[in-house]
Amino acid sequence: MTIRYTTGRSSGRPGFAACRLLALALTVALPASALANVAKVHVVKSAPPRLGLPTTRLAQVGQIAPAPAAASPGSPISGETVAVFEYRNDVKQLADLPDRLTNALRQNTSLGVINLVDARRQLGAGVDAEVARCDGETRCLSLVGNRLKVKEVLLLAVSQLGDVVLALQRIDVAEQRVIARYADSLSGGAQVDEARLLNWLQQLYPPETFKRYGQIRITTDVSGAQVYVNAKPRGQTPMDEPLSVLAPGNYRLLVEKDRFQPFQASLTVMPDTVVEVDARMVKINQQQPWYRRWYVWAGIGAGLAAVAATGVAIYFGTSKPPPDMTQIPGVIIFR
Amino acid sequence: MWHAVAPRRLRLNRSLQAASLFLGLGMPLVLGALATGCGSTPSPGQVRFTVHTTPPPDDALLSPLTDARVTAIDLRDAETDAIFGHSRFDPTPAGTAPMFELPLGSIQVQPDKRDLRMLALGAAGQQVLGLALQRAMSWPYGSTAEITLELRRPLFFFGGNPQLIAPYMPMDGGSPAPYFAPNQQLYAPLRDEKKLRVIDPNSINPLLSAYDQTFDSAGGNALPVTAAAGTFDGQSLLVANLSGKLHVVDTLKLEDQNSIALNDTLPVQSVVIDPMDKTATLLLYNKPPATSGRVGRVIFIRDLPALRSRLSDGRPLGVDIDASVVSPIGTPISAAYAPDGLIDVVVALPPVQLRQPDCSGLGGLSKSVILRYDPETGMISGQTSLPYTTAVAYTEAGDQVLVQPCTKAPDGTRVGQVVIHKRDNSAADRVLPAPGTADLAVVGNALIAMGSDDVQSAQGTTMRATVRILEANATNWATSQIDLPLWQVPYQVTLGIPHAVDVLFAPTDVLAYGIAVTPDRARALVLMRVLHQTFPGAAGLFLYSDPGNNRNCWVQWAGYTYHVMLVNLQSGAREQDYIVGVQNQSCSATFRSNSTGIDSGVSCFNPCKSTDPNPYLIGYQDGYIPSAPSVLFGRR
Numbered sequence: 001m002t003i004r005y006t007t008g009r010s011s012g013r014p015g016f017a018a019c020r021l022l023a024l025a026l027t028v029a030l031p032a033s034a035l036a037n038v039a040k041v042h043v044v045k046s047a048p049p050r051l052g053l054p055t056t057r058l059a060q061v062g063q064i065a066p067a068p069a070a071a072s073p074g075s076p077i078s079g080e081t082v083a084v085f086e087y088r089n090d091v092k093q094l095a096d097l098p099d100r101l102t103n104a105l106r107q108n109t110s111l112g113v114i115n116l117v118d119a120r121r122q123l124g125a126g127v128d129a130e131v132a133r134c135d136g137e138t139r140c141l142s143l144v145g146n147r148l149k150v151k152e153v154l155l156l157a158v159s160q161l162g163d164v165v166l167a168l169q170r171i172d173v174a175e176q177r178v179i180a181r182y183a184d185s186l187s188g189g190a191q192v193d194e195a196r197l198l199n200w201l202q203q204l205y206p207p208e209t210f211k212r213y214g215q216i217r218i219t220t221d222v223s224g225a226q227v228y229v230n231a232k233p234r235g236q237t238p239m240d241e242p243l244s245v246l247a248p249g250n251y252r253l254l255v256e257k258d259r260f261q262p263f264q265a266s267l268t269v270m271p272d273t274v275v276e277v278d279a280r281m282v283k284i285n286q287q288q289p290w291y292r293r294w295y296v297w298a299g300i301g302a303g304l305a306a307v308a309a310t311g312v313a314i315y316f317g318t319s320k321p322p323p324d325m326t327q328i329p330g331v332i333i334f335r
Numbered sequence: 336m337w338h339a340v341a342p343r344r345l346r347l348n349r350s351l352q353a354a355s356l357f358l359g360l361g362m363p364l365v366l367g368a369l370a371t372g373c374g375s376t377p378s379p380g381q382v383r384f385t386v387h388t389t390p391p392p393d394d395a396l397l398s399p400l401t402d403a404r405v406t407a408i409d410l411r412d413a414e415t416d417a418i419f420g421h422s423r424f425d426p427t428p429a430g431t432a433p434m435f436e437l438p439l440g441s442i443q444v445q446p447d448k449r450d451l452r453m454l455a456l457g458a459a460g461q462q463v464l465g466l467a468l469q470r471a472m473s474w475p476y477g478s479t480a481e482i483t484l485e486l487r488r489p490l491f492f493f494g495g496n497p498q499l500i501a502p503y504m505p506m507d508g509g510s511p512a513p514y515f516a517p518n519q520q521l522y523a524p525l526r527d528e529k530k531l532r533v534i535d536p537n538s539i540n541p542l543l544s545a546y547d548q549t550f551d552s553a554g555g556n557a558l559p560v561t562a563a564a565g566t567f568d569g570q571s572l573l574v575a576n577l578s579g580k581l582h583v584v585d586t587l588k589l590e591d592q593n594s595i596a597l598n599d600t601l602p603v604q605s606v607v608i609d610p611m612d613k614t615a616t617l618l619l620y621n622k623p624p625a626t627s628g629r630v631g632r633v634i635f636i637r638d639l640p641a642l643r644s645r646l647s648d649g650r651p652l653g654v655d656i657d658a659s660v661v662s663p664i665g666t667p668i669s670a671a672y673a674p675d676g677l678i679d680v681v682v683a684l685p686p687v688q689l690r691q692p693d694c695s696g697l698g699g700l701s702k703s704v705i706l707r708y709d710p711e712t713g714m715i716s717g718q719t720s721l722p723y724t725t726a727v728a729y730t731e732a733g734d735q736v737l738v739q740p741c742t743k744a745p746d747g748t749r750v751g752q753v754v755i756h757k758r759d760n761s762a763a764d765r766v767l768p769a770p771g772t773a774d775l776a777v778v779g780n781a782l783i784a785m786g787s788d789d790v791q792s793a794q795g796t797t798m799r800a801t802v803r804i805l806e807a808n809a810t811n812w813a814t815s816q817i818d819l820p821l822w823q824v825p826y827q828v829t830l831g832i833p834h835a836v837d838v839l840f841a842p843t844d845v846l847a848y849g850i851a852v853t854p855d856r857a858r859a860l861v862l863m864r865v866l867h868q869t870f871p872g873a874a875g876l877f878l879y880s881d882p883g884n885n886r887n888c889w890v891q892w893a894g895y896t897y898h899v900m901l902v903n904l905q906s907g908a909r910e911q912d913y914i915v916g917v918q919n920q921s922c923s924a925t926f927r928s929n930s931t932g933i934d935s936g937v938s939c940f941n942p943c944k945s946t947d948p949n950p951y952l953i954g955y956q957d958g959y960i961p962s963a964p965s966v967l968f969g970r971r
Binding site: 163165167179180181182183184185202203204205206207323325326327328329330331332333334335 | 377379381383385386387388400408410420435436440443444474476628657660709711
């Protein structure tokens with residue numbers, strides 16, 4: 001059996017070191033009969049196909065190692081993808097806020113995110129002027145979002161009335177309306193830390209948005225084996241697609257098939273990573289005892305059926321009228 | 336040869352194995368089946384409802400089971416009111432723990448989970464003297480079900496506010512002059528503004544003073560309770576006071592059980608509990624409200640069961656309301672849980688401030704906004720701009736009810752209306768006149784409100800309070816009018832030798848700003864502000880004549896009295912009316928010409944003279960503004 005731990009982070013990011021450590025700490029629990037098949041744990045740097053991961057991001061990580069589902073920056077963006085636009089009213093402060101907001105979305109949510117740079121790649125340099133002309137108007141921004149094929153636009157409006165006033169709006173592109181808004185004000189010169197950025201996003205997006213995912217890719221040498229993750233059936237081998245699971249999280253994997261030793265593993269899955277499990281199934285080779293043979297149980301079944309039929313016949317031949325099962329005695333006890 | 340024999344031996348073995356299994360497993364089954372068919376019927380099981388209530392020595396006032404008026408016990412479906420069981424009941428004397436069983440006979444099995452309500456009934460089954468609610472209970476056939484019910488009286492509560500401080504009292508021999516006694520109408524047993532008051536609506540002596548609560552009173556520094564709400568299961572009361580804490584009071588013996596610090600400089604002014612008792616929402620703002628910066632805060636207690644059971648702090652989540660992001664600027668003054676689990680928060684100017692609500696400025700559209708929050712995430716999912724709105728509520732059918740005290744209904748005379756918005760938009764909004772109403776209560780699908788008479792203001796009109804009940808199937812209010820007391824304002828009319836005169840100011844307007852109703856809709860606790868004033872623009876009260884200068888001295892006066900009123904909703908009659916606060920708005924006394932009637936602008940009466948260093952009738956106030964009307968078993 002082989003378990004390979006795959007990460008979507010680049011080696012230049014802190015996550016890579018963490019993944020290495022994690023891979024070393026990865027716990028694998030196997031039944032005694034399968035221990036002989038434990039081969040090795042691999043750490044492989046390659047981009048995972050991530051649920052809801054923006055294609056632009058896939059392309060970035062794809063520079064390190066090509067991802068199976070990676071798309072070029074210019075390819076269509078679909079699904080839960082958000083474009084982050086800024087509408088600024090002659091305010092110089094907090095110029096880096098859109099980029100930090102984009103990063104916060106990417107790091108903390110399962111949303112695909114494109115910013116103005118990504119938008120330029122798709123629609124050309126004129127998109128800046130196009131967004132500016134919208135003047136913060138919902139319908140106009142929705143049209144830009146529609147061309148980018150995103151589901152929503154996140155508009156960051158920055159104005160100044162003594163304090164710097166920030167207004168965040170989620171715009172549904174299809175419905176061309178604002179579906180959530182949040183505003184905050186900052187006194188002059190105040191900085192925004194990451195916790196505050198995250199708090200803004202948590203006010204705007206439902207908790208599901210902040211769920212992150214990892215994947216378990218299972219390969220076996222037999223087909224038709226049932227795969228369970230945390231006791232829930234997740235399909236049969238061969239599995240073409242990896243299983244997406246909430247991350248970080250610990251999962252118990254079970255692969256079983258008749259006449260084979262069941263395969264079990266305890267896995268820790270981190271966000272944006274793929275744990276690859278190669279489950280080698282060991283055939284049970286011993287002679288079956290008599291009680292495992294089908295015709296023995298067929299005989300027993302037939303005997304029981306006959307007994308049950310006799311019992312039923314005797315019951316209905318001798319039983320009293322059925323009791324009233326709509327009423328039961330009740331009592332109130334005062335303590 | 337060998338190959339020919341071996342299969343036969345194997346077949347023989349298999350036959351023997353099958354036969355032995357048949358005998359070993361089959362025979363007991365046959366005998367079992369026979370025993371089942373021929374024996375006695377299976378046991379139907381039993382359902383045992385164990386009732387807990389206040390033990391001695393507190394049972395005399397708090398336990399419904401010691402109330403001699405209780406004649407029957409009902410078990411009902413909390414949603415449909417269908418009766419599961421009914422029994423006669425003979426109360427036990429106070430001081431003796433009830434330890435007995437009351438057979439209910441056969442009751443209908445309930446295989447599906449239902450919310451169960453127990454009622455301790457008196458007066459031919461009409462008066463609900465005790466209640467219990469237990470959620471998601473079932474008692475299927477053939478099993479023994481044990482169901483515990485916590486029985487409580489449906490008590491009312493109300494709180495206070497900081498003391499209104501009288502600016503100056505004339506002295507007589509070192510003591511306040513007794514002939515002024517301007518606070519003589521304040522009800523003495525309710526003078527302490529720091530206490531959370533307990534009221535038994537079904538008692539001839541409703542004030543349960545022995546159980547009045549003070550909180551955070553270490554060092555004698557108790558602070559007034561400003562918000563409270565009872566849970567829908569009747570077992571807890573959430574109380575917030577000016578110390579910035581939220582307390583959980585166990586209603587078994589009315590004991591402070593748990594508290595959390597909210598760590599906020601804004602005080603809690605309202606507590607709203609979700610009808611399933613899973614979450615609560617706190618509304619925070621200052622009085623008078625701020626008009627810039629952080630004007631309010633909404634705190635969602637996301638795990639109320641954990642807070643009540645002291646497992647955690649309830650996972651509070653706070654959301655600030657900033658003046659720069661709400662339009663119009665306002666504070667979170669009312670909230671209600673919508674049928675979808677989200678919560679509507681009304682952001683508007685609080686109505687109970689001096690000279691508020693000023694409908695000359697608050698009339699028209701876009702004077703308040705409803706923000707709809709997800710109480711789990713604090714996320715705003717929608718907002719609705721409205722005319723000036725002071726309360727929101729939902730009926731059992733899910734219709735939204737709005738109280739708009741500065742908008743005149745099409746068939747109303749005075750400003751003030753209630754709007755009912757159908758949940759399914761199946762009909763146009765219903766608009767009913769409701770002048771003088773800033774809050775209402777919903778019981779099932781019935782609306783209960785109190786306010787003023789819908790009559791034109793005139794110089795000779797004495798305003799009455801009006802009870803309004805809208806039954807679920809009715810097209811208009813059922814109303815009942817209540818006379819209000821005059822405000823007795825005594826003052827000295829001579830200097831030197833003291834002579835005093837009592838002046839009585841008639842009520843001219845009413846604002847019912849808080850209401851709680853018992854679950855059986857029998858009684859209401861109403862917090863009411865009554866305006867007493869000389870008619871605007873008229874001369875006012877004649878005080879004395881100055882014939883030498885051909886002029887008379889006239890007094891103009893305006894002020895509020897604050898009432899806590901207990902109203903019988905079956906008869907529409909007032910049962911108790913406690914005045915707990917008085918607050919003068921304005922006082923002026925000027926000479927008017929006898930011949931032309933023109934106001935000279937010359938002040939004539941010292942206590943009203945703004946230049947007097949001790950103008951004791953200007954800004955005169957005493958007592959407190961009552962707050963936090965609440966009831967056990969919930970308020971929608």
